[in-house]
Amino acid sequence: MTDSADLVVVGGGTIGGWASVFAKAAGLGRVVVLERGLVGMGASSRAAGIVRAQGGTPATVALGGWTVAFYRGQQAAYGTDSGFRELGYLILAVTDDDERAGRERVAMQQGEGLDVRWLSREEAVEAVPTLAPTGHRGGSFLATDGAIDPPRNVRAYSLAMQTASVELRERTAFRGLRLEGSRVVGVETDAGPIATERVLLTGGPSLREVGRLAGLRIPAGAARHSVAVLEAHDSFSVERLPMVFDIAAGLYWRLEEGGLLFGWSDPDEQPGEARSIDWAAFERWRERLAGFVPVTRDLGVRRAWCATIDYTPDHLPILGPAVTPDGDRIDGVTIASAGGHGMMWGPAVSRVAVDLALDGATSLVDVTDLGLDRFDAEGRSRLAADPIALPFPATAD
Numbered sequence: 001m002t003d004s005a006d007l008v009v010v011g012g013g014t015i016g017g018w019a020s021v022f023a024k025a026a027g028l029g030r031v032v033v034l035e036r037g038l039v040g041m042g043a044s045s046r047a048a049g050i051v052r053a054q055g056g057t058p059a060t061v062a063l064g065g066w067t068v069a070f071y072r073g074q075q076a077a078y079g080t081d082s083g084f085r086e087l088g089y090l091i092l093a094v095t096d097d098d099e100r101a102g103r104e105r106v107a108m109q110q111g112e113g114l115d116v117r118w119l120s121r122e123e124a125v126e127a128v129p130t131l132a133p134t135g136h137r138g139g140s141f142l143a144t145d146g147a148i149d150p151p152r153n154v155r156a157y158s159l160a161m162q163t164a165s166v167e168l169r170e171r172t173a174f175r176g177l178r179l180e181g182s183r184v185v186g187v188e189t190d191a192g193p194i195a196t197e198r199v200l201l202t203g204g205p206s207l208r209e210v211g212r213l214a215g216l217r218i219p220a221g222a223a224r225h226s227v228a229v230l231e232a233h234d235s236f237s238v239e240r241l242p243m244v245f246d247i248a249a250g251l252y253w254r255l256e257e258g259g260l261l262f263g264w265s266d267p268d269e270q271p272g273e274a275r276s277i278d279w280a281a282f283e284r285w286r287e288r289l290a291g292f293v294p295v296t297r298d299l300g301v302r303r304a305w306c307a308t309i310d311y312t313p314d315h316l317p318i319l320g321p322a323v324t325p326d327g328d329r330i331d332g333v334t335i336a337s338a339g340g341h342g343m344m345w346g347p348a349v350s351r352v353a354v355d356l357a358l359d360g361a362t363s364l365v366d367v368t369d370l371g372l373d374r375f376d377a378e379g380r381s382r383l384a385a386d387p388i389a390l391p392f393p394a395t396a397d
């Protein structure tokens with residue numbers, strides 16, 4: 001092999017992109033990113049941009065908190081940014097059970113140092129004046145949550161990669177690993193092999209396939225997720241209006257250029273690649289949105305799209321070494337997935353992945369339980385699912 005690298009990163013999405021920048025900053029010489037298409041063309045450029053530190057477990061609170069701090073510091077560190085703006089986030093309770101679970105969650109999050117609080121129905125309407133006064137029971141609120149602009153994030157990590165002299169190879173597909181015993185010594189690509197002792201596998205909704213190419217079984221799923229943007233209205237021509245998540249239904253909304261962006265995942269969705277917008281589902285979610293935000297009832301639709309989102313069966317990230325289906329570890333290979341939360345956890349997931357790839361450990365979050373070895377042969381996790389997530393399919397098949 002004439003070509004070599006200190007680290008090969010598979011996938012030029014937000015996870016692989018930021019990881020390559022962090023690897024260079026950590027002192028690695030030659031970092032190569034393999035992207036089978038164009039940088040950002042996976043889930044990363046099509047996301048809705050919601051960023052929250054209100055996680056459902058201590059680990060996801062830490063990943064979200066680190067990521068918000070990262071977005072805030074981008075201008076100083078990189079001279080560019082992902083467009084983060086603080087809006088606040090209200091995670092709404094609709095039923096008694098939602099409220100009970102929400103209040104318990106707030107206690108856990110406060111214990112982790114988040115300045116989150118529970119808002120009564122009246123307080124929620126005061127914080128979000130466009131919210132209907134009935135049909136909910138208030139919710140948890142964190143003023144420092146917000147949103148990024150996903151295409152701008154792709155631009156930000158692309159510029160940072162260029163500045164850091166990361167070698168980005170677009171239109172170059174990863175085909176597999178070269179091993180000597182249990183250790184990686186190179187990767188196969190459709191443009192020839194690269195010698196390396198360190199590989200980071202990402203892939204978002206394609207991670208399962210990337211894993212298969214590497215001889216691994218990664219229970220990472222892919223499903224349709226849909227987003228629409230409504231036309232501008234006076235109620236939304238404000239600098240700041242908190243985002244809202246109707247957690248029981250998996251419907252969320254936020255400001256977007258004077259209008260309202262809303263996104264949804266259908267709990268009955270079958271796993272697989274997103275092919276087209278389900279307009280009947282769009283009407284149902286739009287109707288539900290109008291129940292919470294009456295002013296949206298007669299607004300026109302500015303644009304709508306669906307795209308393939310990544311998920312994991314327990315809604316948690318996958319961060320850890322490569323482990324074969326027989327339970328053998330492949331030294332030098334690290335796996336990183338944000339499990340459908342790459343805008344809110346992505347940079348932290350990338351940071352942890354680089355720590356693991358370089359040092360085998362990280363101080364950012366306890367990753368003991370987040371590796372591939374938490375899944376059984378059917379892809380079932382031994383961990384309880386993160387309770388704050390979209391209603392993704394229950395298995396990755």
Ligand SMILES: Cc1cc2nc3c(=O)[nH]c(=O)nc-3n(C[C@H](O)[C@H](O)[C@H](O)COP(=O)(O)OP(=O)(O)OC[C@H]3O[C@@H](n4cnc5c(N)ncnc54)[C@H](O)[C@@H]3O)c2cc1C
Nearest residue numbers: 011013015036042043044048049050174204341342343344
């Ligand atoms: C519609 C939608 C809305 C979303 N909204 C939000 C949100 O509001 N907040 C949030 O936190 N998250 C959101 N997400 C999820 C978020 O976008 C993803 O979690 C994140 O982008 C995943 O990043 P990634 O780098 O792992 O994957 P990707 O961005 O998909 O990148 C993986 C890359 O790997 C490449 N690749 C695959 N196979 C190979 C191969 N063999 N060789 C080389 N390259 C390969 C692909 O081409 C791709 O570019 C949303 C997703 C969608 C689809």
